[in-house]
Amino acid sequence: MKLVSVAFKNLQRKKIRSVLTIGGVAIAVAVLVSLMGFDAGYQRALTGDIDKMGYQVLVTAKGCPYEAATMMLKGGGGLRYMEQAVFDKIVKDPRIDKITPQLVATEFDKDRQNGQGGIVLYMGIDDSYLKLKPWVKFRSGGWFSGAQADEAIIGYEAAELEQRVPGDQIFIPNLNKVLKVVGIFERTGTQDDGIVYLPLKSSQRIFNLPDKLTGIGIKLKDIGSLSAFEEALYNEPGIQVISMAEVKGTIFNLISSAKVMTNSVAIIAILIAVIGVVNTILMSVFERTKEIGVMKAIGASRLDIFRIIWLETTLICVIGGFLGDIFAIFGAQAVEYILRHILPYAPGGKLVLITPILLTGSFIGAIVMGLIAGIYPAFRASSMRPVEAIRLGD
Amino acid sequence: MDNILIKAEKINKIYRLPAEEIKAVWDLDLEIKSGEFVAIMGPSGSGKTTLLDILGCLDSISGGKLEVLGKDVSRLKEHSLVVLRRKNIGFVFQDFLLIPTLTALENVELPLLFSRIPCERERSTSLLKKLGLGHRINHLPKEMSGGERQRVAIARALVTNPKIVFADEPTGNLDTKSGEQIFQILRELNQKEGLTVVLTTHNNKFGSQAKRIIYLKDGRIVSRQDSCLYA
Numbered sequence: 001m002k003l004v005s006v007a008f009k010n011l012q013r014k015k016i017r018s019v020l021t022i023g024g025v026a027i028a029v030a031v032l033v034s035l036m037g038f039d040a041g042y043q044r045a046l047t048g049d050i051d052k053m054g055y056q057v058l059v060t061a062k063g064c065p066y067e068a069a070t071m072m073l074k075g076g077g078g079l080r081y082m083e084q085a086v087f088d089k090i091v092k093d094p095r096i097d098k099i100t101p102q103l104v105a106t107e108f109d110k111d112r113q114n115g116q117g118g119i120v121l122y123m124g125i126d127d128s129y130l131k132l133k134p135w136v137k138f139r140s141g142g143w144f145s146g147a148q149a150d151e152a153i154i155g156y157e158a159a160e161l162e163q164r165v166p167g168d169q170i171f172i173p174n175l176n177k178v179l180k181v182v183g184i185f186e187r188t189g190t191q192d193d194g195i196v197y198l199p200l201k202s203s204q205r206i207f208n209l210p211d212k213l214t215g216i217g218i219k220l221k222d223i224g225s226l227s228a229f230e231e232a233l234y235n236e237p238g239i240q241v242i243s244m245a246e247v248k249g250t251i252f253n254l255i256s257s258a259k260v261m262t263n264s265v266a267i268i269a270i271l272i273a274v275i276g277v278v279n280t281i282l283m284s285v286f287e288r289t290k291e292i293g294v295m296k297a298i299g300a301s302r303l304d305i306f307r308i309i310w311l312e313t314t315l316i317c318v319i320g321g322f323l324g325d326i327f328a329i330f331g332a333q334a335v336e337y338i339l340r341h342i343l344p345y346a347p348g349g350k351l352v353l354i355t356p357i358l359l360t361g362s363f364i365g366a367i368v369m370g371l372i373a374g375i376y377p378a379f380r381a382s383s384m385r386p387v388e389a390i391r392l393g394d
Numbered sequence: 395m396d397n398i399l400i401k402a403e404k405i406n407k408i409y410r411l412p413a414e415e416i417k418a419v420w421d422l423d424l425e426i427k428s429g430e431f432v433a434i435m436g437p438s439g440s441g442k443t444t445l446l447d448i449l450g451c452l453d454s455i456s457g458g459k460l461e462v463l464g465k466d467v468s469r470l471k472e473h474s475l476v477v478l479r480r481k482n483i484g485f486v487f488q489d490f491l492l493i494p495t496l497t498a499l500e501n502v503e504l505p506l507l508f509s510r511i512p513c514e515r516e517r518s519t520s521l522l523k524k525l526g527l528g529h530r531i532n533h534l535p536k537e538m539s540g541g542e543r544q545r546v547a548i549a550r551a552l553v554t555n556p557k558i559v560f561a562d563e564p565t566g567n568l569d570t571k572s573g574e575q576i577f578q579i580l581r582e583l584n585q586k587e588g589l590t591v592v593l594t595t596h597n598n599k600f601g602s603q604a605k606r607i608i609y610l611k612d613g614r615i616v617s618r619q620d621s622c623l624y625a
Contacts, residue, residue, distance in 0.1 A: 001496075001500050001503050001504070001507055002507070003507065005500075006493075006495075006496070006500075006504075006507075009495040009496060010495055012495065013494070013495050290491065291491070291493055291494075294485075294487070294491040294493070295493075295504070295508070296476070297450075297452055297479065297485050298479075298480075298484075298485060298504060298505045298508065298550065298551075299476065299479060299480035299505045299508035299509055299554070300476075300508045301473060301476045301508070302472070302473075302476075304508050386452050387447045387452040387453040390452070390487070390491070391443075391447075
């Protein structure tokens, strides 16, 4: 027989109480893992989304830069337009490696989402788009037949939603325009998957925005020249330059405030769990005063009693930590589903990233929690004088 | 001198309450030699249990001098007292005080665990068998009768091969037949194996069978006598 088996059998004495305490620890650990997984996952997914835009700099019409950046991230239209001439001027800058003009437009389609209606995003692009995003591949079909063609390439999700294949015809409501589907893009895991692409010239004609653009995506030859490049465009009327690194930083700053909240929730959950464990073990110690006295009478030292009680709290936290990790793994899908419905902007990819390091870390954390929570009850138990514990323990 | 296990000289135990002082043991001299069978008798509140706790090093004295196995216990630190108890002293309590979550065998093994003696399952098992509990080895205390539980408690007290066993009213919570059985076990251990036994009892029948009887009243020894039955 070992001390650990004495401790384990003590926990079995009041099964419901032990199960509830273990449940409390498990929930705290699951909350901690989920929140930390969300922190890591959201950051990674957002970084992935921004990096997959393919450009480091976005030139848009003057307005709120964050609104513009967010709209671009969402694949939405920056509702302000700039002249095509701006593009013609910027394109000559020798610092530019790749550049692509974009015109984003939106239309309400009352037949979408099973008759509830929904916004369809259209984006006018030219062949420079694929140079900036070389990872974008065709699932089926191919590029437009000409710059003025009434044709469309559909993002993966939009095509899946509408069950479209090359050769189909799609209808732009309100404009009474029919486009022929010539290609379907592969999944990119970003918001690009939900967009209907048109040739730039065609989109300017169809949406009656001649020589207008909503944005220009730019990749510089040397990112170090970004400040000088921004400076050069500073005096250009009607436009603004948004560095995606700045956008990323700003969004992360916004997220960090939310992180403080989520971390506070996790800390409170852990504190409640620790108090629960201390309470349970202290109650158990007081109930067993007489037994502790007997153990001391038959040869247990202070350290022996301390170890038994400490082992009990550690066992609770080890089992709770393990279950918490399991809950977090299986609950991640549910958490992801809820977050996607709550968050105003949820990037593609996994929002809750639960890694083995996170699981191991939280498990070790639970053990440490058990060791800390056990100190006071173990100290109380080990300090009992045998004769008093035996005679007064009734 | 060598065979004196316990030597108490003018020992006192005083409980100081806010309103009064209670002299639970007062000015008491006592020697217990190896191989003795001593019964401490007296009315309730006479200090029997307190005296037993003091002699078994479970409780401290307020005055006087107490030597257990040649060691002045008032000079020993807590851990030394634990070691002294662990190696030399066994306890049997009136209400058995077994650990309810452990089986009979595990209860008997517990002192070995605390003594860092590798669990001698054989010794624990043979002790239980010797006390007629071979069929109860893996039973929990709640599955056993009072007499059986007290026999487990005796096995637990004996498992570390102590020099002396203190039994506080070991038959107090048992029916007549079981009480008789437990008393005979303790008596046989003393007679056949030379184990020193000190017990408290209210039962004159058992007390009179001890080698030496000490009568306590108000914490003082009022009479000592050797049993004529014991020879």
